[in-house]
Amino acid sequence: MTQAFTHCALHVRDLDESIAFYRLYCGLEIVEEHGEGDGRAVWLASPGAAQSFVLVLLGGGPERTQDKDDMTHYGFGVSTREDIDRIAAHAKKEGRLHWAPRDYAPPTGYLCGVRDPTGYIVEFSYGQPLGPHGRG
Template identity: 80%
Template sequence: MTPAFTHCALHVRDLDASIEFYRRYCSLDIVKEHGEGKGRTVWLANPGAERTFVLVLLGGGPARTQGKDDMTHYGFGVPAREDIDRIAERARAEGCLHWEPRNYAPPTGYLCAVRDPTGYVIEFSHGQPLGPHGDSA
């Protein structure tokens, strides 16, 4: 038996703000939705990956805080190094940049991190050997 990693579920403070954030920063779309009010839940995925991996957002969660030295995060790969700089610039202007862009030795690559509306930290990276934009070197 080999279990498959299919989803990550997060309780979020403001579901609609979180949906908008993940659309704008991560290009995720709603693929399933059920419930109402605090029980409302959405599944988000990259186009074409709806049956592979989803981010599940559950409404009604508490705000979160995380220190700059706490490396707890989840990550998204991007196709170009310049994408990291664009994401960081937007996040800086919107007051949600968590880690400035920085370069790390392989396999980590070039990255920055952004806080979502609940306070979860999302890393954006280029040069990691993961996902469709992975560096095969």
């Protein structure tokens, strides 16, 4: 038997605000949408990756709080260190920056953390051996 990691589902406080965040910060696009009201669900994916992995957002979730030392997160790889600095500057301006840009030993690389509208932490990294920009 072979398993495949296909999606991550998150309950979010405000579905439309979260969709806007993931479009702006992560470049995700809606690939599926179903349901109405509190039962509405949206599938988001990186362009061309809808058959591989989706982020499922479900409305009606609670606000989340995470301590700065709590490394619970999910991540997106970017193509340059400058992308990290740009994302962090934008997040700081919006009051969303959770971890300032910092270098970590391999394989972690250069990263920052951003709070989404619900309080989930999204890591943006450069230099990890994962994804299309991997340095493996």
